[in-house]
Amino acid sequence: MRKSNNSIRYESRAGSISVTLLTWFLGLLFFFPIFWIGLISVRQEVDAGTFPPKWTAPFTLGNYGEVFTAGAKNFLLNSVIASLLSTIIVLMLAYPAAYALSIKPIKKSKDVLAFFLSTKFLPPIAALLPLYLILQKIHLLDNIFALAVLYIAMNLPLSVWMLRSFLKEIPKDLVEAAELDGASTVKILYKVLAPISMPGIAATALICFIFTWNEFLLAINVTGFGAATAPVYLVGFVTAEGLFFAHLAAVSIVVSLPVVIAGWAAQDKLVRGLSLGAVK
Amino acid sequence: MKSRNRVIAISAVMIASLTTAVLTVPAKAASTINVLMVGNPQMKDLQTLTADNFTADTGIKVNFTVLPENELRDKVTQDVASGAGQYDIVTLGMYDVANWGGTGKIKSLDSLVAADSSWNKADVFPSMIKGLSGADKKLYAAPFYGESSMLMYRADLAKKAGAVIPLHPTWAQVEAAAAKMNDKKNGVAGICLRGLPGWGEQFAPLTTVVNTYGGTWFTKDWKAQVNAKPFVDAVSLYVNLLKKYGEPAPTQAGFTECDNAMAQGKAAMWYDATSATGSIEKASFSKYAGKFAYAYAPTVKTKASGWLWAWAFSIEGASKQEANAWKFISWATSSKYENLVGEKLGWTAVPDGKRASTYANAKYTAAASAYYKVVLGSLQSADPLNPGVQPRPTSGIQFVAIPEFADLGTAVSQEVAKAITGGQTVKAALDKGQKLAEVVAAKYAK
Structure with missing residues (x-):
């Protein structure tokens, strides 16, 4: 049973999207701790330890x-x-x-x-x-x-x-x-x-x-x-x-x-x- | 051949330059002192205020190295024991002073104190002087701030839950209050206690519970008592409190985690250091500042059970700057410095807990009105020489003043942590602890 060209193209495209998504996922996973540290660094101490985090907490460069x-x-x-x-x-x-x-x-x-x-x-x-x-x-x-x-x-x-x-x-x-x-x-x-x-x-x-x-x-x-x-x-x-x-x-x-x-x-x-x- | 010579020449120049650079050590100016400090907020304030005040007045420059507690202890041990003399002043806790005092590695402050009437020794709490003196009764460190332990709780939550917490509670009353205030649905633990292994973490509050239950690590004649009934009862209460009403993941929680839990409204009660008021009553740290009430350390068989601790400054034996070092210590531990902090940074930031005059200062007592009486009473009732129901072989309330205690306390706390997580019973944990304590006791028993 031979696969049609369309089916091969579809599978190859699906594979490529999966790899892209996986790459992005892994990239974000590795970047997340850095993002988290960056986020906490612009918070006051009182907001930094909040869990779950409060995204709207006041911003500070202090x-x-x-x-x-x-x-x-x-x-x-x-x-x-x-x-x-x-x-x-x-x-x-x-x-x-x-x-x-x-x-x-x-x-x-x-x-x-x-x-x-x-x-x-x-x-x-x-x-x-x-x-x-x-x-x-x-x-x-x-x-x-x-x-x-x-x-x-x-x-x-x-x-x-x-x-x-x-x-x-x-x-x-x-x-x-x-x-x-x-x-x-x-x-x-x-x-x-x-x-x-x-x-x-x-x-x-x-x-x-x-x-x-x-x-x-x-x-x-x-x-x-x-x-x-x-x-x-x-x-x-x-x-x-x-x-x-x-x-x-x-x-x-x-x-x-x-x-x-x-x-x-x-x-x-x-x-x-x-x-x-x-x-x- | 020519190229080889060039390589040799380049290498020789490189090595010579590096050797010259290495050996060109910048000499420390005579009016500069080096201070090793623990990174607590009161010390950070001292760092901030020194240049504009102490250095401006005396011309003595102060270089600070700030480290966390564990790294500080390692560094002090290295520098003091080897006599390297990198630091003129080192910060020691009461436990460390008991171990270093009288060894010649840190200097006695008696003659310096006697010659400096402005330091006013009579104003310093006798318990502090006792705790910072060696076995030879000489003073080896000047207290920067002192602390005891007390029960801190959310007055609003207690009222809502109908929990009654007297000013002098018993552990049974604390357990009943924890049961009432425990509100896991809303993420509020009934009580936060240190479960993080470590002699200075879990066993700081836990040893005070052991003391008041009538237990002790060692008897006066060095018999280990770790699996004796009072010790087991005390640890069982502590472990049960944590299991039933404690914070999530208690074996990961030390002072910082409980401090955070109180500041974020995740715990209703907390038994810990009196110095915690500096953060939970500070609006920029705590969401519930102003909503806390305070009670003395809970008791069972003793009249009081608060611990006694101080972070204090000592002069290294190898320091060649004794006079300048004392000038700095005298300034930093004076009531004049406390007033400076009060005026510049606020009265709740004062490094308190060491001088009677602090508690006679109207500005301070007004700012600390919620807790200063309990803190003062706790400090005055703490007796490092007689903290329990039986005589002790060394000084110390929440520690035994021998070098081996740090390892022993930490090892036993790891066993207790396993009991907290349900990995073994309290009795099994303390039977293992007893064996470890017996090894230490054998070293000292005559």
Whole structure:
């Protein structure tokens, strides 16, 4: 029994509509918590905890005003310094390392890769006490640059693995051709390979930036007032006495914005990057 | 070869720059102090008022780090125990002072208090001084605000339901009132109680119930009493109240959730900290501000059963800024500061519960007329050294002042939570708790 063309067209159209509806549903499902946080952030505390929510509750931007009067600037600045500095240095170190482990594999490159990965086996909490004591001994507690160094160590193994996967996708003939033309290793790295692997580099950079920006465990434990980052500031709005949902929602939005903007700006490269290499 | 040298050179410059940056630690100015605070509303007010008042008058800059209670405790433990000295002043609860006092990790305030007549020690409630002193009787922290516990209820709902709640209720009367005011159809629970596991959550109010039922965690000579009859009776009452008349999902409800339930009209009664008046009587937080009435902590066998707690400021042993730190503590815990808060932020926002002069201030008593007498009476009747019907091995009403209590209280509260959800009986929960308590008792028993 053969299906008519109309029937096939109808089924294909119905399938396409179902997929579209499912996609929209999933998209809205993922977006809903963000929408909810945004909604609560413009409510007074008295209305923020209402369940079921009262959609007509008065609108206020007062919570956002209080976020900045409570001194958000220093915390955000520390987050920017720690995230940018560590991301840049991680890329500068991971990119050549990934080259040496993929395009021109050094001896025992697989062992080196396994070693990089093994550094992630230890849960960060297990390393916390020794790290704290070392930083205390060398008088580097509450130092934003020391925190950035810890973030470099945290992100380097993952970045090497990611960049290696991206670089492995590039045909070796291209490198050989450049070598025949007399290009140095640095030139090959930065003039020949970098433009091709830019989506991968962007994806790695963004992931490093996000991990660093959102990192809480190290930030709360090895910083004090001077080097505390945005997540530490955010958690300060949680109180055991009194209501705090509206204020916490406002500060969550403010703290999340830089990452959202960075993700938005690198959107096309990120999608290409993530569909290319390690995260494929 | 050339390119390799370039890579080495770039790497060397990078490492050198980072090392220089890391080692260039900005020196803290001599007139700057660092303060670690818990993120409660009274502390946020202090943060807001410091620059324009304290710093303007003294030239001492104050850097605040604000954290939630659990994170604060971890941070205090790290900084104080290791002697890191990142903070000059740390905020401690009464339980923490009992554990740190006398260890040398926080400084005794006796000489500073003696030299500062403006602080007026005689004005501070004796129970606060007792609770914030170590076993060596030295004062280790100055109270910022103090609290006891009391019963808060909606006067309009009580009247409507015909529930009678005396000024000094018993738990039986509270149970009867909860039954009458329970209105699940309209989403109003008869009573809200903390069921959220945690020594400072569920077991803060619950231990006061245990005390007044004649129970205790430990006897004077360190015998665990967790599955003794009075303890079981008290927990059974608490669990039954929650099961029959309590808020939905009680094991998820702590102070914040009950505060919200009262503010939103979802609960008719609430037994909790006296400091809750700061939010439920504030119109911007609570839909029913002005409709609440107050009664003393319910009792059974004791005359009073309210708890005693204070958030207080201590100077770290490693601080090199003792004089400036005390100047700040003296200002923040003074009646002068209370007046400043009253004038600038309103009299109900005053960090009260620590000084007798607060309750003699006509402006304050007018603003807090609905509850100040109950709060004052509760604070005066709370005795941290003798909170129940039998002698205790340590100070503390709603806690046992030993470091192990935090873990013990939390572990037992998790078992009680299972009883609340119907996963086991109260007796079974407390039999498990008894075993845990016996391990702790063995450490202290001679």
